[in-house]
Amino acid sequence: MSAYLYYPGCSMEASALAYHESLMAICEPLGLNLDEIEDWNCCGATEYVGVSTTPAYALICRNLALAKEQAKGTDTVVAPCSACYLNLAKANYYMRERPSLGEKVNAALAAGGLHYEPDSLIIRHLLDVIINDIGLDTVKSKVVRPLTGLRVAPYLGCMVPRPDYQKRWSDHEHPNELDRLLRALGAQVIDFPLKTHCCGGHMTQIGPATAFELIRRLIASAQQHQADLMATVCPMCQMNIDAYQAETNRHFRTNYRMPILFFTQLMGLAFGLDPKRLGFGREFVNAQPALSRIGVEVPTNEAEQKPPRIPGRRDKNLPMPRMPGEEEN
Amino acid sequence: MxxxxxxxxxxxxxxxxxxxxxxxxxxxxxxxxxxxxxxxxxxxxxxxxxxxxxxxxxxxxxxxxxxxxxxxxxxxxxxxxxxxxxxxxxxxxxxxxxxxxxxxxxxxxKLYRDSTPPHFSQTFVDMVEKYGRSYEFGLATRHYLKHFPLRLPGMAPMGLGMLTRKRIELKPRRIRGIQQLHAILERAKEVEENE
Known part of the structure; x- marks a missing residue:
């Protein structure tokens, strides 16, 4: 059993519940022992750092200080969420790069009886641990139901391979880790050019038009490469591409139906685990049609809505050329 | 000079x-x-x-x-x-x-021209400071009512979908060490202001 300190992050308890459920299910076959940091707090996402610096980093570092106190036989903190991973890793890195930040953060932590020495912990993303510690050989040995024939777009998003101050990934823009993992599961991995492009992050909340365009580019590209579904490592990416796909379709009058799942859900399927334990049915864009292609039945949400009606453009005039995914009237 | x-x-x-x-x-x-x-x-x-x-x-x-x-x-x-x-x-x-x-x-x-993004950040921070965790239901309702009321009808199926899929919680989760966190953030703000 490889033991790690585990920082789940807020999304894992709600919006990315499927990620949490599937991760918990694959821990046992992978021999992964995750020791959750007691009473962890939110990392501040991309919001707190834009309001004030010292409090934002003190908020992040309370988690690191608690983790260090709790650490037994390991110095490694694992985070499944991209934003959490980046915030923890950046705080650790910047406290060393700029000692005055470290002093200010520790002055604040002292008010809560805590202290964090930069670099006393190693911060890693879940995918990094699975690829580099557990290894693809172990992953392959657990596959009993290979995903043969399923065309998957590997989608990492931004904050895992970038800025990557610790040089943990094979490339900043076209890393191959997720591709290799999905291939080990037997999936047919498409060469997805936008694999580390942005999903829009919090722009769905503050500047929807900007976000919808970024979401559209990703889905359109995956569709052009004839992906059955996308696989992601990030709660925010999953949320934007899945839950906002209907609104994006309305915005552009398109009719995309591109499912996006967490890579841990696909691992669970390939390991032959009961799909009920893997969080299926929590996605908005039903993954069942894609999975039917390889003969897999998963739970779906009963309240599956019909594709949204697209207003306007009801004319029956001359047929015009259309982009793939655009609605046929 | x-x-x-x-x-x-x-x-x-x-x-x-x-x-x-x-x-x-x-x-x-x-x-x-x-x-x-x-x-x-x-x-x-x-x-x-x-x-x-x-x-x-x-x-x-x-x-x-x-x-x-x-x-x-x-x-x-x-x-x-x-x-x-x-x-x-x-x-x-x-x-x-x-x-x-x-x-x-x-x-x-106070030099921003569009108040939507800073208010979103501030509301997020308020929730985190209050509970120690993000609270998406509170954040979304407060933010959309204030800045995107016209988007709400179109968003309703999604909001409902989030609830039926158990992807959003109605009640916030509060950390046990919230007093400790308040003390830390209080001190951090003093440090920031004295800079």
């Missing part, structure tokens, strides 16, 4: 030190002083089309001491923190973190 005076600028004008101030307030070593105006940042940016100024232009404005114009620019608020520019910058400027600094300075000086 005599050159500056010769150009008719007042050396006591704090805006001449704006670059220094932005750099000092940024977490980590910003390296903003090292910018060579190559424009790789803007060329790499997925959302630059919606920005008032590309990052390169913004950094030139900061260097020129154009404090108000720089803090009023929507550029930092359109930045999606994708770090494409950061890894491509030949001078290793911590561009995304400079954007965060500019946001916090714009909030402090």
């Amino acid at each position: 005599s050159d500056v005076v010769a150009q008719g600028l007042d050396p006591s004008n704090p805006n001449l030190r704006f670059l220094e101030e932005v750099s000092r307030r940024t977490a980590g070593v910003s390296r903003l002083e090292m910018c060579i105006q190559c424009g790789t940042c803007g060329g790499s940016c997925p959302s630059s089309a919606d920005m008032d100024h590309t990052p390169r232009m913004l950094f030139a404005m900061i260097r020129a001491g154009m404090r108000e114009e720089a803090l009023q620019s929507n550029t930092p608020w359109i930045c999606v923190s994708c770090y494409h520019c950061v890894v491509r910058c030949p001078q290793d400027v911590h561009i995304a973190d400079v954007m965060y600094t500019l946001k916090s300075m714009a909030i402090h000086a």
Whole structure:
């Protein structure tokens, strides 16, 4: 059993519940022992750092200080969420790069009886641990139901391979880790050019038009490469591409139906685990049609809505050329 | 400094030190002083089309001491923190973190033009300070009612879908050490103000 300190992050308890459920299910076959940091707090996402610096980093570092106190036989903190991973890793890195930040953060932590020495912990993303510690050989040995024939777009998003101050990934823009993992599961991995492009992050909340365009580019590209579904490592990416796909379709009058799942859900399927334990049915864009292609039945949400009606453009005039995914009237 | 005076600028004008101030307030070593105006940042940016100024232009404005114009620019608020520019910058400027600094300075000086993004950040921070965790239901309802009331009818199926899929919780979760967190954040704010 490889033991790690585990920082789940807020999304894992709600919006990315499927990620949490599937991760918990694959821990046992992978021999992964995750020791959750007691009473962890939110990392501040991309919001707190834009309001004030010292409090934002003190908020992040309370988690690191608690983790260090709790650490037994390991110095490694694992985070499944991209934003959490980046915030923890950046705080650790910047406290060393700029000692005055470290002093200010520790002055604040002292008010809560805590202290964090930069670099006393190693911060890693879940995918990094699975690829580099557990290894693809172990992953392959657990596959009993290979995903043969399923065309998957590997989608990492931004904050895992970038800025990557610790040089943990094979490339900043076209890393191959997720591709290799999905291939080990037997999936047919498409060469997805936008694999580390942005999903829009919090722009769905503050500047929807900007976000919808970024979401559209990703889905359109995956569709052009004839992906059955996308696989992601990030709660925010999953949320934007899945839950906002209907609104994006309305915005552009398109009719995309591109499912996006967490890579841990696909691992669970390939390991032959009961799909009920893997969080299926929590996605908005039903993954069942894609999975039917390889003969897999998963739970779906009963309240599956019909594709949204697209207003306007009801004319029956001359047929015009259309982009793939655009609605046929 | 005599050159500056010769150009008719007042050396006591704090805006001449704006670059220094932005750099000092940024977490980590910003390296903003090292910018060579190559424009790789803007060329790499997925959302630059919606920005008032590309990052390169913004950094030139900061260097020129154009404090108000720089803090009023929507550029930092359109930045999606994708770090494409950061890894491509030949001078290793911590561009995304400079954007965060500019946001916090714009909030402090109340110089933003569109209140939607800063209010969203502030509401998120309020929830985290209150509970120690993010509270999406409270955040979404408060934010959408205030800034996107017209988007709400279209959002209803999604909100309902989030509930039926158990992807959003109605009640916030509060950490046990909330008093400890308050003490830490209180002290952090004092440290920040005394800077």
